[in-house]
């Protein structure tokens with residue numbers, strides 16, 4: 001606790017302002033698109049929700065990553081947002097990839113990316129997918145159980161294996177160790193099986209969960225990984241392990257703090273020059289702030305003079321599924337769109353999840369499907385009485401959103417994406 005307090009007091013928990021996306025550019029893109037939609041005459045779907053993707057934000061995030069974690073090579077977790085342009089730009093910058101399925105591997109290989117830049121980070125794989133990885137030359141993969149090792153021996157005997165260990169993710173919002181990761185007590189058996197089957201064990205991986213409030217789990221996971229490295233060397237005839245995969249769960253708002261803990265853990269247990277390569281699997285760190293979602297008010301039910309129910313054309317079955325699946329609590333911000341376009345409720349200094357109770361109009365916001373579960377927020381306060389045709393936007397909505405959107409109830413939720421700052425991004429990548 002004292003250690004974490006010290007880290008917090010030296011790093012601060014908030015990202016520095018230059019890591020904010022280009023709000024002015026995002027608003028210009030929102031404005032241009034929304035003004036072009038004539039609500040009276042547009043075809044069905046033309047007023048659908050859409051994303052604005054700030055490509056230069058990706059470059060800023062990558063630079064920030066290199067500054068904070070120069071020893072750690074990121075493998076972007078494709079599941080978080082497989083937007084092809086986002087993947088392309090990440091690849092151009094030299095970011096590698098974490099794929100969890102055949103489709104994700106195929107998508108990355110189709111970009112012309114070498115299979116050695118992929119870690120197939122799913123410890124429980126279908127046999128047919130293991131055969132696919134073998135055929136495509138994808139070597140790095142994770143495992144956490146003996147059965148998986150037998151499948152790998154049969155279908156991909158030359159794979160380079162990372163033993164995924166469990167972590168204490170009790171403070172994480174998205175916990176993964178309930179599902180994956182070998183307990184330390186089962187590590188000797190797994191190492192023995194690797195030795196007996198003459199498999200190519202190259203290292204250890206873990207994931208401390210996402211949305212953690214206590215990063216000491218990261219430190220302890222590195223310590224546990226060191227224990228596995230030492231055990232493999234001292235008690236087995238396995239070749240020395242050379243790769244540590246520290247997983248994902250990094251977020252922009254806590255990145256300085258998690259990076260500090262990670263650097264301290266690495267310095268203590270895997271110091272520079274120890275011969276171990278370090279990789280990570282960040283997803284939300286790269287996708288979250290890069291994309292903004294805009295949605296449109298399609299209906300309104302007045303409850304009283306100061307209270308209403310607003311219905312918008314995206315919801316928990318669409319791009320706002322992160323409310324159900326990823327424990328996110330996205331804050332709607334208002335883009336007013338009546339006779340003269342202007343926005344309000346935008347305050348770049350406000351924390352992203354601030355909802356001001358000082359605002360007069362109380363609303364609940366609902367998605368378009370007929371399911372009562374499709375609720376974006378039960379209570380939210382606005383400073384204007386919105387009407388049908390007005391627009392909301394949700395900043396920082398790129399992570400675990402479009403990747404899990406469904407067409408439930410016949411609502412096509414494949415949202416268009418408008419890209420901004422492409423030239424700046426390219427110039428900045430060229431000078432990396």
Ligand code: PLP
Nearest residue numbers: 077210248249250281282283284
């Ligand atoms: N790696 C693995 C194995 C995961 O399961 C996940 C998310 O579920 C990630 C990386 C990415 O996590 P995040 O987006 O929180 O960085």
